[in-house]
Amino acid sequence: MKARLPLWLWLALLAVGAFYSLTRVSVVSDMAAFLPRGEGLEQALLLDALREGPAARLIIxxxxxxxxxxxxxxxxxxxxxxxxxxxxxxxxxxxPSxxxxxxxxxxxxxxxxLAPLPPEAFTADGLRTEMEARLRELSAPLPPxxxxxxxxxxxxxFRRVLAAWQEGNTPPLQHGVWFDAAxxxxxxxxxxxxxxxxxxAQEAARAAIVAAVEAGVSVELSGPGxxxxxxxxxxxxxxxWLSALATLALLAILLIAYxxxxxxxxxxLPLVAGIVAAVTMTGLVFGSLHGITLxxxxxxxxxxxxxPLHLFSHLHGGEAPRHTLRRIWPTLRLGVASSAVGYLAMAASPFAGLAQLAVFTVSGLVAAALTVRWVLPLLLPAAPAMRLLPFAAGGAGRGLWTLPLLLLPALAYLLLTPRSLLETELSALSPVPPAxxxxxxxxxxxVGAPDVSRxxxxxxxSAEEVLQRSEVLAAALDALRTDGIIGGYRLPSQYLSAATTQSARAAALPDPVPLVAAVETARQGLPFRAGLFEPFLRDVEASRALAPLTPSAVAxxxxxxxxxALLRPHGDGWLGLVPLYAVQDEAALLHWTAQAAPAVQYLNLRLAADQMVERFLRGAGGYLLAGVVLILLLLGAGLRDAARLARVVLPVLTALALTAALLHVLGAQLSLFHLVALLLVLGLGIDYGLFFARPVAAEEYARTGHAVTVCAISTASVFGxxxxxxxxxxxxxxxxxxxxVVLSYGFARLVRTT
Amino acid sequence: MTSGGRVKVLLVLWALLPLPAAAQWDAAQLLAALARAVPERIAYSETRRLAYLDVPLTTSGELEFRPPDWLRRSVQGSGESYVIAGDAVRIEGSGGGREIPLDMHPALRAFAESLRATLAGDLPRLQRYFIVELQGSEPAWRLQLRPRDASVASVIQSIELSGDGATLRRIETREAGGDLTVTELKDGR
Incomplete structure (x- = not known):
């Protein structure tokens, strides 16, 4: 009974962990939460734009x-x-709606x-000019x-008011509706x-659109949501379907092997225990779990x-499973420890995503290893009669010197290639098929959808203060457009003037008596009917008492x-966004922003997003490198033998460098995903090296060959x-x-000792 | 006898011949005839009676048409001309020109097509925007156009084209609000 204690304890922990994982740990899927946390305004905006902004709600x-x-x-x-x-x-x-x-x-x-008017607008002369213009319009072949x-x-x-709202570039018209250029x-x-x-909700919107399509007409649609x-x-x-296929492949391979x-x-079992432990620990440490971490x-x-495969392959008839385990445990332990140490370096990272990933992986690996150590031997038959397939017994003993011949050119290529190694575009992180x-x-x-990246x-x-500053900015932006530095712009105040401006316009409207006189004078000699402009006089008078419109009143x-979309609360204050179209001369623009009054900040969102990813990748790269150094130190301490250390790490390092170089040669730029994958290869490759480098007798040697071969084949198949x-x-x-994995396995096998 | 009988039969036939032809004379035939006979230039004078004004506005000028879809209207005195070509109208004046897509507003399109499609003899195009009704007879016909689209009807109530034979003489445009424009076309040949 006492011998079974670890099993009961394990089951209890598994149950508690599973319960906690399923009920308490929430999985967040917000891409932004995985990226580095920054305090900058830029970043807040960028993340906003990624999540909720009007750009994210657009469907074409x-x-x-x-x-x-x-x-x-x-x-x-x-x-x-x-x-x-x-x-x-x-x-x-x-x-045009x-x-x-x-x-x-x-x-x-x-x-x-709402509309700015010239000072002479309400004088007899000003009115006369406008009336004559209206008369010309009335006599034109196309009536207004x-x-x-x-x-x-x-x-x-009112035409001026409407003109200010006119969107810049709209698609060409055919039969009254928008068409593409062709x-x-x-x-x-x-x-x-x-x-x-x-x-x-986005899925529901898509369904509603597709349902609204007439028969015989095809529809294409796109939009962030x-x-x-x-x-x-x-x-x-x-x-x-991929996991179903991979599971089938794995089952078939293991069934054939054992x-x-x-x-x-x-x-x-170890994998299940590992996942439960990983989710539980991450939940306890971070409060939630990111979907990408998962x-x-x-x-x-x-x-x-x-x-477990290492354990199974080393079982043989004459030995109790726990004795078998004890023989391979030091090697397995060193492999687990080195992987864990590599990830631990990442746990110290300020990047929330990396730290989560580290805690997740380390706790998972440790739990899986402990399951193999304490639980699996209890569940295996007392003295199993293993029938191993006879593959993988042979091997070459020489050739350690051949590895640098591959490693060095690969490294040289990676360091010297003119094409960028890292994929820093935010869009590359997206799981969206390129089509x-x-x-x-x-x-x-x-559709000429405005590029809101600059x-x-x-x-x-306050919103009012932003609107006032926006009005001041208009003249400077017009000058920039005239100079060809920008193609165009959109200011919040083009939609709504500041309340102070509106009040000033209302206050500047003329008294009724002089206005009546001005209208009468202006009308002299024109055919407009007497009393025609009564509504005009009434409206001007009424406008003098109107309260200004505020953003909330017109929401x-x-x-x-x-x-x-252009005016929103931010922290304690308000923020005005001024999209710029067709920026021709970024340097001149930056020069202008440095001394602009009121103060403005120039923001290139796409660049900012890419820089953020790049910082993240470079950070991740640094922590990975630190992890590799820690792994080497740990392995050195564990093996206490420089030659064996070389046999363990050279194959996998060569495989990593060669894999990265080959992928790059084939056209890939290394993204976050490649880095994570290389990290996995490192863990696997070290295990292969450690097992191949054990100094053991010939019979045991064949078992190790079997173990590593089964591991490599199954992993390569699943990931293939x-x-x-x-x-x-x-x-x-x-x-x-x-x-x-294929390269790691091949190289480790090439340099195995006999 | 035989020959006299033949003559009689022929006479009856001759007498009968115009009857089916008259019965078949319809909008399509009228438009086809107009298109065949359309002169390159037509002088016009226009009187506009507007509710806003005490006196009617009168203008005159020249229409110039190149089939199938190019129409220029030059207004005398103002130096302005309106060219409807393809899907846009170009307004040229002393202060430069500007172009407006006809589909900016359905009324603009309907207005342009009422004259252009008529001169081009394109009944289907005319019928796309208007309910077309032919009244009178070939020597004195009236072609009533009423907009199909409600947003057009809120601007243009009806357009009546009238003339004799293959000649368009007069266009009466009734706008919503009671404004009436009468355009008299003079034979430009």
Whole structure:
């Protein structure tokens, strides 16, 4: 009974851990949480933009599938009508759209507060000029479409208000709706109410769009939320069939190798215990678990599947399993310890993601090793009759000197290649298949969706202060545009003037008596009917008493939602975003921002995002290197033999360098995923080296050969299957590990002692 | 007798011949005839009676049409001209030019097509924007155009083209709000 104590203890811990993992540990899937935590404004904005911003809620729809553009235009209108009734969408645009009528009247009533007017606007001369212009318009062959507004707005002030809201570059029109430049697809721009990372809502939006497509018309759609939701689905289905295939392959290999269903079941126990322990520990330390940690961590724990295999292969009839274990335990322990020490260096990293990953992997590996040490021997038959396949007994004893011949050129290539080694684009971290990214890029270009990656930031204590500063900035930005430094800009104050400005305009409106006189004088000799401009006089008088519109008062309007994208609370204050279009001369722009008044900050979001990833990668690289040094020190201390140390580490280091070089030669840039995969190869390769380098008798030697060979074949097969995936993450990890394991195994075998 | 009988039959046939032809005379035939006979330049004068004004506005100028879809309207005196070509109208004046896509507003498109499609004899295009109704007879016909689209109808109530034979003489445009524009076309040949 006492002998069984470890088993009961293990079961109890497993149950508690599993309960805690399933009930208390929440998995967060926010990409931003995995990246380094910074305090900078830039970063806060970037993360905001990644998560909730209006850019993340955008959906671009392209209708095609027929040459008949009239039919496509009709389909576009029908879809827009249906989706406008759908509360899931904030905005549905498919062409030059008038504002909703009710909203238009609200803005019309405030026209004298919203539009800047020249000082002579209300003098007899100023009014006369405007009236003559209206008369010319009335006699033109194409009558003005806003003719009904004339009696109340003879100066056409409302046109100025509307012109300020005009979006810069819209797609070309055909039959009244937007088309791509080639005129083959009708385009619609939608904005969902739900955030871009509310994947269920995005999926529902996608379904609603597809359901609104007329028969015979094909639809393409893209947008951050749509891509995120769809990639979740594709990852789910790929992971399902890939893991099913990999599991089958693993089962088949183990069954062939050991011919025992019992061992097959037992081989899974250390991995299960490792995962439970890893999730539990990470949850205890960090409070939550990142989805990426979970995915990468389980990948890294794959090395734990090897631990029981070492035990199984070394079993033989004449010996109790616990004695077998005792023989291999020092070697296994050194392997586990060296892997764990390598990851421990990462735990000290300030990058939240790396630290989580380290804690996850170390606790998982330790738990798996302890399971092999204390639990598995109790569950194995007392004196198993192992029938090992006779492979892998041979080996060469020479050749350690051959490894540097491969290692050095590979290292030289990695150090000297002119092409960048690291993939630093944030988009490369995305699990989206490249074809979707290409579609997204194409649709974005077609609609001329503003590139919001370059912008100026304005800060203020209140929304009003930001709007005031935004107004001041307009003149300077116009000058930059005239000088060709920027192609264009959009200021928050173009949507809504500051309250002080609005009040000043209201206060500057003329008294009724002089205005009546000015209108009468202006009308002299013009054919306008007497009394025609009564509504004008009434509206001017009413405007003098109007309170200014504030951002919160117009939040429910179309214009208000556009304003809120550029004007938002940040910390204690408010932030104004000024998107810049077609920045031609970044240096001149930076020079200007350094001395601009009011103070502005220039921000290149794409660059900032890429720099963040680069910092992360370089940080990760540094910690990996520190980990490798720690591993070498530990192995040196454990082996106390320089020649054996070389036999253990040279094969795997050569394999790592060669794998990285080969992947790079084949066109890959090393991303975070490749680094994680190389880390796994390191752990596996050290195990192979350690076992091959044990000084043992010939019979035991064959068993070790069997153990390492089974480990290598199973790992290479599982990850080779993963490499079939079209998802960049899975493909990168799969191909790297499969290649690295094959090379590690081959090199370790090449230099084994006899 | 035989020959007299034949003559009679022939006479009856001759008398009958124009009858089916008259019954078949329809909008398509009218438009085809207009398209065949359209002169390159047509002088026009226009009177506009507007609710806002005490006196009617009168202008005159010249229409120039190149089939199938190029139409210029030069206004005398102001130096302005309006060129409808393809899917845009280009307004040229003393202060430079600007181009407006016809699809900026459905009324703009309908307005442009009412004249351009008529001169081009393109009934299907005309019918895309208007309900077309032909009244009268070939020597004195009236072609009523009423907008199909509600947003067009809120600007243009109806357009009536009238003329005789293959000549377009007069266009009456009734705008919403009661404004009436009468355009008289003079034979430009």
């Amino acid at each position: 729809v392209a209708l095609g599938g027929t040459e008949d553009t009239v039919r496509l235009a009709t389909a576009s209108r029908a879809m827009a009508d249906r989706l406008r009734d759908d509360t899931r969408f904030l905005r549905v645009a498919n062409g 008038a504002l909703p009528a009710a909203e238009q009247e609200r803005w019309f009533a405030h026209r004298y507060l 479409l806003d003719k009904a507004r004339l009696p109340a707005d003879p100066q056409a002030v 005129g083959r697809q009708a385009l619609l721009l939608l904005e969902t109410r739900a955030g871009g990372f509310d994947l269920d 749509i891509i995120a939701a769809a990639s979740r689905d594709i990852i789910r289905s790929e992971v399902q 011919r025992s269903p019992r061992l097959l079941l037992l081989s899974a 995915a990468f961590g389980i990948t890294l724990l794959g090395v734990a599947i090897d631990y 979707w990214r290409a579609l997204d890029e194409r649709l974005r270009q077609a 912008l100026l930031l304005l800060q203020g204590r 429910d309007t179309v214009v208000g939602t556009r304003l809120s 299957i993963l490499a079939l995936s079209q998802i960049p993450v899975l493909h990168a990890i799969g191909s790297t590990v499969a290649l690295g």
